[in-house]
Amino acid sequence: MASPFTDFALMSDLSQEGGKIVLLVMDGLGGLPRTPGGRTELETARTPNLDRLAAAGSLGLSVPVRPGVEPGSGPAHLSLFGYDPLRYLIGRGVLEALGIGFALQPNDLAARGNFATVDGDGFITDRRAGRIPTEACIRLTAKLREASAGLFDDCELFVEPVQEHRFVFVLRGEGLGGELTDTDPLAVGRKPLPVRDESGSGAGARAAELVNRWVAHARRTLADEPRANSLNLRGLAQDPGLPQFGDIYGMRAGAIAVYPMYRGVASLVGMEAIRFEGERPRDEIDALAGAWNSYDFFFVHIKKTDSYGEDGDFDGKVAEIEAVDEQIPRIEALGPGALIVTGDHSTPAVLGSHSWHPVPTLLWSPRAMPDAGGQFGERACAAGQLGVFHATTLIPQAMAHAGRLKRFGA
């Protein structure tokens, strides 16, 4: 609402020391009723602890990108961190590299790669090379790595498998940049395109030339493969150099996430990844407790709510929400100044996909205005004190509740 977005200069001016803040993100939290007149996943789940916090805290609905816009995971998280995702763009190549836990460095040029099939004249007959198995992807990326060794004097390159026909390509060296186009013509029956630089910069020209050289070399290496005899690169991009979380909010931030992609997005804004063993919510709260004294702000990411939603598994998503609820008293016991429980976007099991629906959000703090109702769910959130708000304004609201913002003006 209001200014849809957080004003970084204002935050930096007003921030001060205060209580610790926990941002607990259940990925894809928002849902839809399974049957007409029924309850959503969150409303169905038995969540006595979240309901107790809802009775003592403020509720609302969060809009991640713009009303009606279904977000990808990258922009949805950026928005929760306060960054308007229309202004701060992360290239697809960077997200793909973060997704496999690749330790991307600031100047690295990363691309999403697809193995493809071409005919004898070089026309694409299958943009996904028949969705080769992941084992084949692993073998082919190793083959490309070996064949590419020593190709460039002054650049390092990385070819890493992802899944099926997908891989990550990273070029590391000085003076790379530009705005680089894709090689994928996005249709069969056409030839792959050369990479062009649209920035007109020297760094862009150099990057385009190196990438085109590698692509030609790689295609020659793959020529004898039956299906994956070619490849395409998409979303060539670098770390966008985002304003850093600590500079904006004056908080040292730690990230707790099972999946590398979310640690990766957090690292782009300057959060430190907190390492831990295990994959369950209780393991993540163990990590939270262990790192409690080292940070001011904690981003805790629960993945499986989204996975179950994507799988159309309503009951699985309900059970995962209940598993998170069980951990809530352990977070409370740490004594946060403010605790946010929300999602990055909605993933209703009945849709089996991310959706644009605004996301149920709970902001608990000893200084919160308690909402009526006492249940954490989509319908209760629609009548809450926080209203329907842009996700970028959530951290400032939590900071206020944790005593971390000075007064504006006299």
Next chain:
Amino acid sequence: MASPFTDFALMSDLSQEGGKIVLLVMDGLGGLPRTPGGRTELETARTPNLDRLAAAGSLGLSVPVRPGVEPGSGPAHLSLFGYDPLRYLIGRGVLEALGIGFALQPNDLAARGNFATVDGDGFITDRRAGRIPTEACIRLTAKLREASAGLFDDCELFVEPVQEHRFVFVLRGEGLGGELTDTDPLAVGRKPLPVRDESGSGAGARAAELVNRWVAHARRTLADEPRANSLNLRGLAQDPGLPQFGDIYGMRAGAIAVYPMYRGVASLVGMEAIRFEGERPRDEIDALAGAWNSYDFFFVHIKKTDSYGEDGDFDGKVAEIEAVDEQIPRIEALGPGALIVTGDHSTPAVLGSHSWHPVPTLLWSPRAMPDAGGQFGERACAAGQLGVFHATTLIPQAMAHAGRLKRFGA
């Protein structure tokens, strides 16, 4: 989300004659429950008249600056008047001068002054001169006025007491301006700083030179004082020359307020102060009735709700809200086209301070969409027709209800 702020050009295009509007501001109206599960100040107060209006009107929660940002009184009122307080800044010196009712003229340069103690080498030992009593402040400002008489040929100067160690300094003359730094180093053990101009303008250079000359002269005058043997100036500023209320909305506006500061902020946007006797809500409504035929828009400011909140006096705040409620039928009897009842910000008695919580707001009009519930309180407002909205959009909504806005487009 929508568009954040009021578009002045749009208002100016659409405004037309219509019913009268009353903006009744109970300063610091928003509160918090005194005990868990309890009611806020507004929910506790017996307000049969406001509740009746709530049942016939629309409710919502107002965000003065940005979500999470605790406002000072100046920015909070500007926002209610429709001015985004991040865009329209009022310098601290101007607010201080307005606060004592100083009749600031457009080019006046005003500063907040603090008497201070320095040691024999000029290092500050107490930035507040031991918080000297206000009587001493009155004596010292008189001494400075006398000693400064005739110091400048072409400028007038004013030194006015405020409270304890605080005073107001105003320089009046042609060609003053710039962006002037403070003399206060904000720490003991340091020497006061010279005023510098950061605008690079001729007016800034001239103003800095004159202010520095006066400061040096004033410090010599104070040298024999035991405690207040020096002074600092902060927030040197001029009337920011805000767009005028009448030009934007096409309404002639009168301001009714007991405290000079609020008449002052209103005067900055071009409202006329309506003079009256007495300090109680009924006295203010007497003034409203008396001036009813002279204005289109009335800003009525009730101070004591905030004062009680700041004092942590829950019951006092409740009683003041009830005293305002008693006056509501008298406002209704005047036949306004729209009546807004709101606060400039929240001042929960349990916090004893301004806060960032959005402000309960009631918009009554014969043409309002009535909300369910029939009680004026924070929780009812969260579920109201107006939603959670930026304070700058309140006057346009009231104008619509009073028939003062033409249709936009065909």
